[in-house]
Amino acid sequence: MVEAALAGAGIAYVIDTDASRQLASGRLRTVLEDWCxxxxxxxxxxxxxxxxxxxxxxxxxxxxxxxxxxxEGL
Structure with missing residues (x-):
């Protein structure tokens, strides 16, 4: 799912630790926070x-x- 989101396929609903590096680097961003x-x-x-x-x-x-x-990776 993370790879699909990085490729521009749309929104990915994943556990935040699965995308922690991409979120920290800005490659992905959190959306719909109030809904999650x-x-x-x-x-x-x-x-x-x-x-x-x-x-x-x-x-x-x-x-x-x-x-x-x-x-430790965060």
Whole structure:
């Protein structure tokens, strides 16, 4: 979607972190701000078991790293 907006295809409705670099550089700009709901981001819910299965641990680790990478890149 971001690439389509950059190519002039129209308005893209994306999570702001997906277009943060383009917004910061001015290549894209926010429109219809009053229409767009604000969001605190994605949330992951999982049971509070003491032992988290390895596959879930991997997902949580990747999600955490991606979240911190987005914050550092702003």
């Amino acid at each position: 709901p604000s969001s605190d981001g994605l949330k992951l819910y999982y049971s509070g078991h003491r032992r988290v299965p390895p596959a879930l641990r991997a997902v949580l680790d990747v999600a955490r790293q991606l979240a911190f990478d987005d914050v």
